[in-house]
Amino acid sequence: MVTPASRHLRVIESSTALEAPITLDAAFRAHAGFVARIALRVLGRPSEVDDLVQDVFLGVLPRLADLRDPQSLRGWLAVITARLARKRLRSRRWKVWLGVGSDYDYTQLADSAASPEDRALLRELYRALDRLPVQQRLAWTLRHAESLELTAVAEACDCSLATVKRWIGAAEAALREEIDHD
Amino acid sequence: MTERLERARRLGERIDAGWQREDVEAQLARLHVRQRVRARRRVLAVPLAIAIAATIGVWWTRGSTVAPHEVARVAPLPVAPAPVVAPVPTPEPPAPAAAVAARDEGSAVPPPSKDNRIVAHHASETDAPIAAPVPSWRDDANRGAYAAAWLGLVRAAPLDRMEDLLLAGDVARLSGHPDAAVAQLARAVERHPDDPRAPLAAFTLGRVHLEDLGSPRDAAQAFAHARALAPSGPLAEDALAREVEAWSRAGETETARARAVTYGERYPKGRRAHAVRRFGGLEVP
Numbered sequence: 001m002v003t004p005a006s007r008h009l010r011v012i013e014s015s016t017a018l019e020a021p022i023t024l025d026a027a028f029r030a031h032a033g034f035v036a037r038i039a040l041r042v043l044g045r046p047s048e049v050d051d052l053v054q055d056v057f058l059g060v061l062p063r064l065a066d067l068r069d070p071q072s073l074r075g076w077l078a079v080i081t082a083r084l085a086r087k088r089l090r091s092r093r094w095k096v097w098l099g100v101g102s103d104y105d106y107t108q109l110a111d112s113a114a115s116p117e118d119r120a121l122l123r124e125l126y127r128a129l130d131r132l133p134v135q136q137r138l139a140w141t142l143r144h145a146e147s148l149e150l151t152a153v154a155e156a157c158d159c160s161l162a163t164v165k166r167w168i169g170a171a172e173a174a175l176r177e178e179i180d181h182d
Numbered sequence: 183m184t185e186r187l188e189r190a191r192r193l194g195e196r197i198d199a200g201w202q203r204e205d206v207e208a209q210l211a212r213l214h215v216r217q218r219v220r221a222r223r224r225v226l227a228v229p230l231a232i233a234i235a236a237t238i239g240v241w242w243t244r245g246s247t248v249a250p251h252e253v254a255r256v257a258p259l260p261v262a263p264a265p266v267v268a269p270v271p272t273p274e275p276p277a278p279a280a281a282v283a284a285r286d287e288g289s290a291v292p293p294p295s296k297d298n299r300i301v302a303h304h305a306s307e308t309d310a311p312i313a314a315p316v317p318s319w320r321d322d323a324n325r326g327a328y329a330a331a332w333l334g335l336v337r338a339a340p341l342d343r344m345e346d347l348l349l350a351g352d353v354a355r356l357s358g359h360p361d362a363a364v365a366q367l368a369r370a371v372e373r374h375p376d377d378p379r380a381p382l383a384a385f386t387l388g389r390v391h392l393e394d395l396g397s398p399r400d401a402a403q404a405f406a407h408a409r410a411l412a413p414s415g416p417l418a419e420d421a422l423a424r425e426v427e428a429w430s431r432a433g434e435t436e437t438a439r440a441r442a443v444t445y446g447e448r449y450p451k452g453r454r455a456h457a458v459r460r461f462g463g464l465e466v467p
Contacts, residue, residue: 050209109197110196114196179184
């Protein structure tokens, strides 16, 4: 089956810019911060970020030697990060359903310069995101917090452009409902 | 998008994991450990799969007279001697031989035997426990369950390998036992000073002293050691910067200033130049 990821890989592999194979260490040093940032924005919980970053790089490791174009690596990592984050969000949803999920204080997400109002607003946003369906949450976060292009969001979410637009619209409507109570 | 939601979105855009180079290096070391663990598991997977298949085969040939929980104790592979045949009820060739041959060839499921007595007898001669995979503190640590890993670690024998000591340091630190982390990391540096990961161990030791234990003097010495182990390594700049910070926090302003000057000379455009100048007292507030 041709998945968006395999298409992506083929593009990478067919690149004519044949450079030296990218090593795990080099890829990690160059992109771990980027992956961690996406992971944190999507998951909203710093305690889960380290493991996700590790999983992403362990996941790409077997294909890393096939890559020749370092520019493509970043996009590929973003896709894999989004997919693994989606798995974690689903598992979190199951835990909540089974009554073993824990509540999380999202005020820690804000940077040190943020005002108490901003912290409260960010917490409100992530709590609202927790209540959204996982696909909608992922699509909205990648589009609006990570500022990915719609095509990249669609690829990360494994769906068509029309579907991803619909999910983002639905997420936005729900968030507006939850957050704009003033 | 409404104003309030737009503001929330902008706040979301400002979220950053804020990984510094030292965090990346620490995570990279952990990644290497996990990579090795995975490789080991992959090597073990094939014999384990054969053992499970052979066990199922034995259970199948023993028929319903034997409970499954008994079968789990039957040694699967090293079965060479021919069965000692007691009363063979039929003249046809004994089915267990086929079963044994199939097992010797690694066949997943040998054909069922018509004479369960012979197989049962044979199996009873070779009864031996299979080493069941017991999750170790390393497994717990590698899947991020540091509290569980800590419980296993305190019962484990003293460690000696560098990767074990680093992982144990992580487990102790992340499960809220910084004193134990210091012991593991100090041992790592002491036992393996020539290992390429020794500077990372020393650097992490400094962080634990500074951030978890509030011992800036010990932290400064650990950062200095990290630098000494690899003066031009990837952690040298960060180690020097953190050393300035640690000396400053320890109240050793002169030493902090001297190190800050050294930092300025070695890394005039260093990423931590601003913080170093501040901690070294080179910057007028």
